[in-house]
Amino acid sequence: MKEQLEPTLIPTIISVQEEVRYQERLTVVAVPRATDAQILAYLRRSTKLAEIAALAERDALILAVCEQLEITISDAEWQKAGDAFRLERQFWGTLETLSWLEQQRIRIQDWSQGIKVALLEKKLKEYLFGATVDSAYISNKKSFRRVALSQILVFDLTTAEEILQTLQDENGSFCVLALEHSQGKLSQQNGGFVGIRSLIELSPAIAAAINEAKEGEVIGPIQTKLGYHLLKVEKWFTSELNPSIREQIMDTMFEVWLEEWYSYS
Numbered sequence: 001m002k003e004q005l006e007p008t009l010i011p012t013i014i015s016v017q018e019e020v021r022y023q024e025r026l027t028v029v030a031v032p033r034a035t036d037a038q039i040l041a042y043l044r045r046s047t048k049l050a051e052i053a054a055l056a057e058r059d060a061l062i063l064a065v066c067e068q069l070e071i072t073i074s075d076a077e078w079q080k081a082g083d084a085f086r087l088e089r090q091f092w093g094t095l096e097t098l099s100w101l102e103q104q105r106i107r108i109q110d111w112s113q114g115i116k117v118a119l120l121e122k123k124l125k126e127y128l129f130g131a132t133v134d135s136a137y138i139s140n141k142k143s144f145r146r147v148a149l150s151q152i153l154v155f156d157l158t159t160a161e162e163i164l165q166t167l168q169d170e171n172g173s174f175c176v177l178a179l180e181h182s183q184g185k186l187s188q189q190n191g192g193f194v195g196i197r198s199l200i201e202l203s204p205a206i207a208a209a210i211n212e213a214k215e216g217e218v219i220g221p222i223q224t225k226l227g228y229h230l231l232k233v234e235k236w237f238t239s240e241l242n243p244s245i246r247e248q249i250m251d252t253m254f255e256v257w258l259e260e261w262y263s264y265s
Helices: 002-026 036-045 049-068 075-088 094-104 108-139 157-169 174-181 185-189 204-210 243-264
Strands: 146-154 193-198 218-224 227-237
Touching: 036 049, 049 108, 049 243, 075 108, 094 108, 108 243, 146 157, 146 174, 146 185, 157 174, 157 218, 157 227, 174 185, 185 193, 204 218, 204 227
Parallel strands: none
Antiparallel strands: 146 193, 146 227, 218 227
């Protein structure tokens, strides 16, 4: 057995030694920071330029529409948003902020402009849809319910059906089976529980599947691009039009508005 192993060990040792030598040679190579031209070239060859261009055009549209509608922000609003940004990221002083800007390779003017565009987008959404949020919420109130949800995610239908049969015929524990079989990181760690979610946050297939489910009911398998889901509705929560739901509604309406704008432009 030893003789059979020796021929495979020698190349491995040589390979490791060569790797060390290469590393020693490469450590002296200084790689300069990528220039703007190099970054742009990377975006082109990695086929990501169109995606970035679309985001830039989106910002340009927001600025143009806000200018046309005379939507502006005050210096006080601008400053408040910048302070909130720093507080959220625990930038307690100027040095932390400047260090972060250096890491992002942007100037303070670039960051400040990003804050401005985000504020203008928020004001534009309110201008366009603020008055219709209440009626949109009432018309689709059921879609904004929240649900405490557990799942078992697997990659093949046969496994999903076997787990479902264990749950139904053998009165198996959903929690235990999730720990044993779920391929989703969160659900595997938490015994299936994936949190409390609004229906509109879920994929359309999952939201539709559990929409009429009762508490404690197991639904599935439901196929999505991630695999096959067995879903357990732990508890339903009634919805209310809070700031978070209001923002979600306006975000959805704004995306529809953007699609319509581009289709007519």
